[in-house]
Each structure stands twice: as structure tokens, then as C-alpha cells.
Amino acid sequence: MTDVSAEAYLAGVARAVEPVLQALVDDPGTPAELREAMAYSLLAGGKRLRPAVCLAAAEACGAADAVPRLLGPACALELLHTYSLIHDDLPCMDDGELRRGRPTCHRVYGEALAVLAGDALQARAFEALARPVPGVGELAAAAAVAELAAAVGPRGMCGGQALDLTAERRPPDEAGLWRLQTMKTGALITAAAVIGGLLAGAPGQRLEDLRAYGSALGAAFQVADDVLDVVGEAAALGKSTGGDGRHGKVTMVSLFGVERARAEADAAARRAANALAGWGPPSYTLRALAAFAAARDR
Numbered sequence: 001m002t003d004v005s006a007e008a009y010l011a012g013v014a015r016a017v018e019p020v021l022q023a024l025v026d027d028p029g030t031p032a033e034l035r036e037a038m039a040y041s042l043l044a045g046g047k048r049l050r051p052a053v054c055l056a057a058a059e060a061c062g063a064a065d066a067v068p069r070l071l072g073p074a075c076a077l078e079l080l081h082t083y084s085l086i087h088d089d090l091p092c093m094d095d096g097e098l099r100r101g102r103p104t105c106h107r108v109y110g111e112a113l114a115v116l117a118g119d120a121l122q123a124r125a126f127e128a129l130a131r132p133v134p135g136v137g138e139l140a141a142a143a144a145v146a147e148l149a150a151a152v153g154p155r156g157m158c159g160g161q162a163l164d165l166t167a168e169r170r171p172p173d174e175a176g177l178w179r180l181q182t183m184k185t186g187a188l189i190t191a192a193a194v195i196g197g198l199l200a201g202a203p204g205q206r207l208e209d210l211r212a213y214g215s216a217l218g219a220a221f222q223v224a225d226d227v228l229d230v231v232g233e234a235a236a237l238g239k240s241t242g243g244d245g246r247h248g249k250v251t252m253v254s255l256f257g258v259e260r261a262r263a264e265a266d267a268a269a270r271r272a273a274n275a276l277a278g279w280g281p282p283s284y285t286l287r288a289l290a291a292f293a294a295a296r297d298r
Contacts, residue, residue: 160184
């Protein structure tokens with residue numbers, strides 16, 4: 001899909017992953033209320049950026065049949081992302097009121113069930129990623145699982161969330177803020193790109209290019225998010241705005257202002273594109289996704 005816009009590609013991925021996501025939570029063995037809470041957050045829409053990055057990376061590495069062959073592993077990333085949103089919105093974290101255009105999970109189902117829904121989605125994500133996929137060898141599958149675990153753990157999302165909580169008491173400098181954002185947001189986006197390459201059988205240098213691409217894409221996405229938290233509208237974004245200011249969080253906007261933050265997002269998108277220099281047409285969708293991440297209005 002080298003001649004498609006980022007928006008069209010994301011829409012196509014969303015249509016493809018939706019029934020797979022539905023199937024992953026539609027499990028009669030799961031207690032009904034827990035299943036309902038999981039589905040409430042997972043099936044509420046969203047950009048489905050992380051599955052899209054995974055599939056686009058696999059396609060760029062030669063897996064022309066990534067859709068539908070790799071939809072299961074790609075959906076694992078969305079399960080993991082939704083888990084992180086549920087937990088990020090909890091009263092003990094950011095105490096969010098709105099997510100994906102509706103009240104947050106804990107406001108509908110209570111804090112305890114929301115915690116369990118997030119935990120269940122995380123476990124289901126690893127189950128989905130670990131399932132055998134035609135054409136994917138055992139070593140590549142194991143590497144993909146390890147990549148996702150690292151992105152979620154203490155050196156990734158969980159560590160970034162811990163830094164975010166600390167930052168409310170001890171505001172970080174610019175370097176500390178980049179580290180926080182790289183771990184909290186960038187780690188899973190980077191994993192999406194690398195996992196796509198792994199599942200497509202990409203060689204080592206291609207995987208390193210994808211890692212650099214994903215890191216830059218994550219930076220572009222998060223800095224744009226910082227900007228939208230200040231200038232965006234909750235109705236368009238589908239989530240509460242102004243939360244960073246209410247919690248006294250340091251962001252690129254609070255450090256440097258909106259215009260400098262926008263410039264940083266654009267620069268990160270260019271770094272993402274430059275990481276794929278020499279890839280040619282197969283990388284066009286990945287490049288388009290980076291430009292979209294920096295310039296988005298939702």
C-alpha cells in the first residue's frame with residue numbers, strides 16, 4: 001500500500017482489526033462483567049496506530065500478505081495499548097474522565113474492575129502474540145514476545161509511568177522529559193515497528209532502522225499529544241484535555257511553548273523518515289504515518 005494516505009491506511013487497518021479484536025474479547029470463559037469492561041474500552045474506536053505501524057512495517061519488509069496473516073499479532077499491540085489507557089486513566093494515575101469519546105472505564109465499571117480489565121487485556125495480548133502464525137518461525141515469534149515484554153515493563157511503559165508520577169513532584173528537565181516520553185509512549189510504538197519487521201523475517205539492519213523509526217515516530221506522536229492537550233478540543237480528541245496543566249506536568253509545551261513543541265514534533269517526524277533512507281517505495285506508508293503523527297488534530 002505505497003500509494004495510500006496515512007488516514008486511508010489507518011481506516012483500512014481499523015476495518016481489518018475490528019472483528020479480530022472483537023473475537024479476542026468475546027470469550028465465554030471470561031466472567032460476563034469483566035468481558036464487558038474489556039470490550040467497552042477495546043472496542044470504543046481509536047486510531048489503531050500501533051497495529052497499523054506493525055502491519056506497515058511488515059509490508060515494508062516484504063510481507064505483502066500481512067493483512068490478513070499478521071492481524072492477530074498486530075491486534076496484540078492494540079490490546080496492550082488499551083490496557084495502558086485504562087490504567088493511565090485510573091484515579092491513582094491521571095484520573096481521566098473521558099477516553100475515546102466516552103466515560104473512562106473506571107467511571108463506568110468501578111476502579112477495581114477497571115484494573116482487572118486492564119490486566120486481562122495485557123495477558124490476552126501476550127496470548128495473541130504467542131499463537132503460531134503461518135510463515136513465522138519459532139525464533140522470530142519468541143523475539144516478538146520478548147520485544148513486547150520489554151516495551152511494557154520497567155524499561156518501557158511501566159517505567160515511563162513511574163517517571164511521570166515522579167515528575168509531578170520533581171519536574172524533569174528537557175533530557176528527563178524526553179526519557180519519560182520515550183519510555184511511556186515511544187516504547188510500545190517502537191515495539192510495533194520492530195515486531196512487524198521480526199514477523200516478516202527482516203534482517204538485522206532493517207530491524208535497527210525500524211527501531212530508530214519507531215523511536216522517532218513515538219516522539220512525534222507524544223509531542224503532538226502535548227500540543228493537543230493545550231489547543232485541542234475534547235469532543236474532537238475523544239478524551240479530556242488540559243489534564244497536563246491540572247496535574248502540573250512538565251511537557252514540551254510547558255517548557256518551550258506551542259510553536260517550539262510543534263517544531264519538535266515535525267523534526268521527530270523527519271527523523272523517522274530519515275531512518276528509512278534507502279528503503280524506497282516500500283517505506284512510503286511508514287513515512288506517511290510519521291507525518292500524520294506529527295500534524296494530526298485528533
